[in-house]
Amino acid sequence: MSDLQIRDIAILHGASEEFFTKLESVGNERKLDKGKIVFIHEEQAENFYILMAGWVKLFRETADGAQSIIDILPAGHTFGETPIFEDGLYPYSAEIVEPSVVISAPLSLLKEELQSNNELSMNMLKHLIRYKRGQDRELEHMTVQNAPQRIGCFLMRLADSDSKGPVTIHLPYDKTLLAARLGMQPETFSRALAKLKEQTGIRVKGAVVELDNLEQLINYSCQVCSSEFPCKDVVSLK
Amino acid sequence: MSDLQIRDIAILHGASEEFFTKLESVGNERKLDKGKIVFIHEEQAENFYILMAGWVKLFRETADGAQSIIDILPAGHTFGETPIFEDGLYPYSAEIVEPSVVISAPLSLLKEELQSNNELSMNMLKHLIRYKRGQDRELEHMTVQNAPQRIGCFLMRLADSDSKGPVTIHLPYDKTLLAARLGMQPETFSRALAKLKEQTGIRVKGAVVELDNLEQLINYSCQVCSSEFPCKDVVSLK
CATH class of the missing domain: 2.60.120.10 (Jelly Rolls)
Incomplete structure (x- = not known):
């Protein structure tokens, strides 16, 4: 497995x-x-x-x-x-x-x-500091990004950041849970996902999201963030 | 100084x-x-x-x-x-x-x-983990608490948690900055502070906040949180 x-x-x-x-x-x-x-x-x-x-x-x-x-x-x-x-x-x-x-x-x-073993302690410090950077951005996004932009950012965590052409993203768990992970009510999440599709042209079929290229999401979400793509802050889930 | x-x-x-x-x-x-x-x-x-x-x-x-x-x-x-x-x-x-x-x-x-010096690394890990707990709660509050409840939580960070009677809290920096720290627009912050006063009976005079006792804020903010008072999560600013 x-x-x-x-x-x-x-x-x-x-x-x-x-x-x-x-x-x-x-x-x-x-x-x-x-x-x-x-x-x-x-x-x-x-x-x-x-x-x-x-x-x-x-x-x-x-x-x-x-x-x-x-x-x-x-x-x-x-x-x-x-x-x-x-x-x-x-x-x-x-x-x-x-x-x-x-x-x-x-x-x-x-x-x-x-x-x-100080080497392990130092490595764990490095990981926690990396994680904190991601959490700093999540808190930032709660204030500066709207719900569709936050979904866009999350989708990019599931994609290879060096993809140039078409990208297929598989949602890793069900959408109700995904909504809760992003701190959204299921209805808010559905409306926000619909808006994200409309604004960026991404296609969503069940648990599969298809993009012509990552730029569609980068232009939409990263313009309202203090980090640039490829992201040094948000931790990849790929 | x-x-x-x-x-x-x-x-x-x-x-x-x-x-x-x-x-x-x-x-x-x-x-x-x-x-x-x-x-x-x-x-x-x-x-x-x-x-x-x-x-x-x-x-x-x-x-x-x-x-x-x-x-x-x-x-x-x-x-x-x-x-x-x-x-x-x-x-x-x-x-x-x-x-x-x-x-x-x-x-x-x-x-x-x-x-x-592994003792320093371990101590730093302890502090980062403590900080992360506070940040976890901040992210939680962005979803489950309303703006007045989040201000209430912040005020408690500025108070002695073992105070039994009347409490006086001095805001440490100006209200515009406090609003920004909490991810609120200044107008949202003003409205939320007015609602907090109305709901809890706290008194605000410039940079001074007076409470009859901490219970006023605990009952209002901590009921919508996954932590209990006295808080093991949010880091005191006292």
């Missing part, structure tokens, strides 16, 4: 050979179905997780019952690792949203490696 | 005595007036900065000329340090927004200390 290897996981670059050997020995790899809850917000954290295939949603619930999505991560990402640096509780819930392969391993293993 | 000492800067906890001694020797402390630009987005980064007193605005400009505020940091924070982990260019511009005291020092000094 996945060609990804543990040593390919970017956030773990710099970890020692000993760490990877232990991880292979104690790590528990499982296939998980859509809908599976991996852990719950504020639960005592015992393990961290590596997503080898699929998609995982990180979310919370507000006091009045609304769901707030923190991120939907693709394969190659870790999740549930931050309790090492905090109060030992998961800061969000995690739910599988497409059939996935997940490795779980004790947080203590990662903590010990981080405490003894 | 400032009672803060270099060794009090939370993000530098864990740095060696040798680092602090070098920092005291090569660091350049200056008083800077409101309006002073410290560095510009995409400029080659030579120094990092420590804000010993005052407030600094980190911002960018979008392609169509709008200003997008990334954050406005109080004393005790560093800024301009992330180029160490990136392409060596500042990822934002920095402007002093209230009379400030700033120490500048070569990025190479911090880089060498990070590369040789």
